Amino acid sequence: MEQNKQxxxxxxxxxxxxxxxxKVMMAHGGGGTLSHQLIEKMFLSQFDNELLNxxxxxxxxxxxxxxxxxxxxxxxxxxxxxxxGDIGELAVNGTVNDLAMCGAEPIYLSAGFILEEGFPLExxxxxxxxxxxxxxxAGIKIITGDTKVVDRGKGDKIFINTxxxxxxxxxxxxxxxxxxxxxxIIISGKIAEHGMAIMSARExxxxxxxxxxxxxxxxxxxxxxxxxSNKIHVLRDPTRGGVASTLNEIASSAxxxxxxxxxxxxxxxxxxxxxxxxxxxxxxxANEGKLISFVEKDDAEKxxxxxxxxxxxxxxxxxxxxVSEHPKRVIMKTSIGSMRVVDMISGEQLPRIC
Amino acid sequence: MKYLxxxxxxxxxxxxxxxxxxxxxxxxxxxxxxxxxxxxxLKYGIEELLPTNITLVHGPGxxxxxxxxxxxxxxIAIASLKDVIFTSYGxxxxxxxxxxxxxxxxxxxxxxxxxxxxxDALKISELNPDKKVVFFSVGFETTAPPxxxxxxxxxxxxxxxxxxxxxxxxxxxxxxxLLSSRESRIQAFLAAGHVCTVMGYSEYIPIxxxxxxxxxxxxxxxVDILQGILMAVQQLEExxxxxxxxxxxxxxxxxxxxxxxxxxxTFDIVDRKWRGIxxxxxxxxxxxxxxxxxxxxxxxxVEYITKEESPLCIAGEVLQGLKKxxxxxxxxxxxxxxxxxxxxxxxTEGACAAYFHYHK
Numbered sequence: 106m107e108q109n110k111q112x113x114x115x116x117x118x119x120x121x122x123x124x125x126x127x128k129v130m131m132a133h134g135g136g137g138t139l140s141h142q143l144i145e146k147m148f149l150s151q152f153d154n155e156l157l158n159x160x161x162x163x164x165x166x167x168x169x170x171x172x173x174x175x176x177x178x179x180x181x182x183x184x185x186x187x188x189x190g191d192i193g194e195l196a197v198n199g200t201v202n203d204l205a206m207c208g209a210e211p212i213y214l215s216a217g218f219i220l221e222e223g224f225p226l227e228x229x230x231x232x233x234x235x236x237x238x239x240x241x242x243a244g245i246k247i248i249t250g251d252t253k254v255v256d257r258g259k260g261d262k263i264f265i266n267t268x269x270x271x272x273x274x275x276x277x278x279x280x281x282x283x284x285x286x287x288x289x290i291i292i293s294g295k296i297a298e299h300g301m302a303i304m305s306a307r308e309x310x311x312x313x314x315x316x317x318x319x320x321x322x323x324x325x326x327x328x329x330x331x332x333x334s335n336k337i338h339v340l341r342d343p344t345r346g347g348v349a350s351t352l353n354e355i356a357s358s359a360x361x362x363x364x365x366x367x368x369x370x371x372x373x374x375x376x377x378x379x380x381x382x383x384x385x386x387x388x389x390x391a392n393e394g395k396l397i398s399f400v401e402k403d404d405a406e407k408x409x410x411x412x413x414x415x416x417x418x419x420x421x422x423x424x425x426x427x428v429s430e431h432p433k434r435v436i437m438k439t440s441i442g443s444m445r446v447v448d449m450i451s452g453e454q455l456p457r458i459c
Numbered sequence: 460m461k462y463l464x465x466x467x468x469x470x471x472x473x474x475x476x477x478x479x480x481x482x483x484x485x486x487x488x489x490x491x492x493x494x495x496x497x498x499x500x501l502k503y504g505i506e507e508l509l510p511t512n513i514t515l516v517h518g519p520g521x522x523x524x525x526x527x528x529x530x531x532x533x534x535i536a537i538a539s540l541k542d543v544i545f546t547s548y549g550x551x552x553x554x555x556x557x558x559x560x561x562x563x564x565x566x567x568x569x570x571x572x573x574x575x576x577x578x579d580a581l582k583i584s585e586l587n588p589d590k591k592v593v594f595f596s597v598g599f600e601t602t603a604p605p606x607x608x609x610x611x612x613x614x615x616x617x618x619x620x621x622x623x624x625x626x627x628x629x630x631x632x633x634x635x636x637l638l639s640s641r642e643s644r645i646q647a648f649l650a651a652g653h654v655c656t657v658m659g660y661s662e663y664i665p666i667x668x669x670x671x672x673x674x675x676x677x678x679x680x681x682v683d684i685l686q687g688i689l690m691a692v693q694q695l696e697e698x699x700x701x702x703x704x705x706x707x708x709x710x711x712x713x714x715x716x717x718x719x720x721x722x723x724x725t726f727d728i729v730d731r732k733w734r735g736i737x738x739x740x741x742x743x744x745x746x747x748x749x750x751x752x753x754x755x756x757x758x759x760x761v762e763y764i765t766k767e768e769s770p771l772c773i774a775g776e777v778l779q780g781l782k783k784x785x786x787x788x789x790x791x792x793x794x795x796x797x798x799x800x801x802x803x804x805x806x807t808e809g810a811c812a813a814y815f816h817y818h819k
Contacts, residue, residue, distance in 0.1 A: 126563070126566075128563075128566045128567065129566065130562055130563070130566055131562065131565075131566075132562075132797065138795075138796075138797050139797050374460055377460055377463075378460060381460075381463065383575075439502070439503050439504060439681075440467045440468070440469060440503075440681075441467060441468070441469050441472035441473075441503050441505075441508075441681045441682075442469045442472065442473060442508075443503055443504030443505065443507050443508050444504055444507070445501070445502065445503070445504040445817045445818075446816070446817055446818065448815070448816045448817070
């Protein structure tokens with residue numbers, strides 16, 4: 106392991122955070138600044154290649170004149186069964202969505218299971234059935250897999266990894282590079298449902314609410330959008346870190362400014378109430394069945410209508426636009442009419458005291 | 460959502476801003492005491508809407524921010540012990556102590572758990588009779604009653620594996636300390652609506668009189684805050700100084716008598732150190748002697764731990780309203796929310812973090 110020998114955290118030439126922690130912290134997986142720093146300083150610097158450096162949800166490459174998308178994701182959600190879904194459904198939908206966000210029609214998935222000794226087979230059966238159902242809904246097949254069991258206490262019930270491959274629709278190019286001032290930003294529905302459903306079900310954080318996860322395969326909606334226009338420049342599903350982090354990522358990788366309108370962003374009453382109680386900003390809460398698209402201004406109405414006419418995008422709305430001012434920054438018009446910066450999330454959102 | 464949307468309404472906000480503009484003739488410096496209000500002010504860009512002759516300074520009303528370094532070190536010392544389950548409200552976990560924070564203790568194998576209520580901590584004690592369960596009891600008069608209730612309940616249920624690390628602080632002594640400082644530029648206060656919901660506002664009347672300073676009990680939504688500012692400006696312009704109640708939908712003069720009685724029965728008022736400010740006389744709560752078996756400082760023998768703060772951080776001046784976060788040389792460079800040098804950069808209610816997120 107020569108790589109390991111060379112790696113010495115003290116000599117590691119990176120500016121702050123990583124050297125601030127000599128161990129992995131929860132926030133390194135939170136989708137915010139610390140996650141990005143970990144990925145950039147640790148993985149990108151070493152695995153360095155053209156496709157990886159694009160930093161998209163998946164990689165798009167060409168084989169025999171056809172374009173394919175390839176992606177992978179691991180699922181460690183706790184609790185494994187939550188209002189509106191379970192870890193199995195999430196594992197299928199999440200990877201399907203990563204492919205859909207590349208402008209690809211998902212075809213095949215792999216599934217890797219890491220099971221903790223003592224995990225009830227009945228629960229595994231439930232999860233398997235819901236993966237089957239999710240795969241059918243998305244129209245994909247799970248064609249390869251792997252199972253490992255770890256000692257009791259060395260894992261947390263079940264972890265699932267899925268990888269997926271899909272075929273990119275001809276004639277389109279989805280990339281932050283294509284987004285330009287004037288582009289219209291559309292979101293496919295109400296935000297922050299998945300994150301708040303998980304919070305409400307978590308041990309020790311008991312409060313009663315009817316919030317359900319929005320977990321959903323987005324490939325059908327994407328296909329409906331692409332049928333009416335190929336002038337879709339960016340597609341992203343705002344999962345970890347929520348809408349705010351996704352918009353910041355796009356603004357910074359495209360070098361453009363983004364302006365959004367707080368009142369245009371739909372949030373259900375239950376989610377708003379739960380966020381108020383816990384002191385969470387819904388803009389930073391995870392979604393698992395929503396997409397944000399940046400589209401050419403002239404086609405925006407057409408695409409919006411196609412989304413609204415699809416059951417998975419019935420609450421779609423225009424939430425903002427791309428501007429040439431304040432590059433790499435997201436600015437929001439607040440409900441009282443002032444403008445403020447919407448920043449990238451810094452770590453985990455921690456519930457506040459009062 | 461009822462009681463929210465009408466207080467985040469653009470028309471109501473604009474009308475109040477116009478009124479503030481037409482009322483304020485001179486320059487005024489107003490401090491909002493509570494971190495929740497600071498957060499709203501920055502989140503809604505309220506400063507940008509106000510006329511330039513109104514200056515807001517952000518007070519020390521963030522319990523996360525003012526909990527002294529040595530108390531965080533005590534928490535870390537206790538949480539690192541093998542047989543301890545350390546429970547806390549979420550935003551205390553990331554506050555830097557002198558060497559580490561509670562999230563680091565967790566990453567190193569300590570059993571540190573986030574809870575939403577001290578009663579959840581009680582439940583954890585019941586489920587883990589072989590462990591010592593400690594709750595980090597922080598906050599102002601707002602969180603003190605439920606935390607007191609947890610101790611009373613623990614005694615009733617004979618939970619001898621439960622204790623609290625008590626770091627409660629009180630608002631009125633802090634206002635008095637700020638006003639008596641020779642450097643003070645504060646001409647009016649917005650008092651914290653939630654604290655007054657519990658305590659009422661009669662204790663502010665003598666302070667307002669003695670220091671000739673208007674105090675307006677104010678809520679937390681943008682319209683509340685604008686109305687609070689307007690009421691303060693009206694008093695200042697008319698040379699009045701009274702205690703007025705903007706947050707009347709929640710606050711009564713006498714407060715919540717049941718909660719107040721519980722506080723008197725559970726806690727003694729003691730001198731307390733505030734991070735960035737120093738010791739303020741009679742500004743905190745400590746468990747009464749009859750509850751000493753629930754006092755984590757005594758049980759774990761950490762009373763000896765004392766610590767002074769890093770000289771780099773200007774948190775003290777920020778919390779006293781003497782400097783804006785952006786005037787700190789470390790702001791946004793050495794000191795960021797993911798690697799805070801001082802506490803106001805940690806909590807979303809901390810002035811520095813609020814500036815970092817919303818005020819670039």
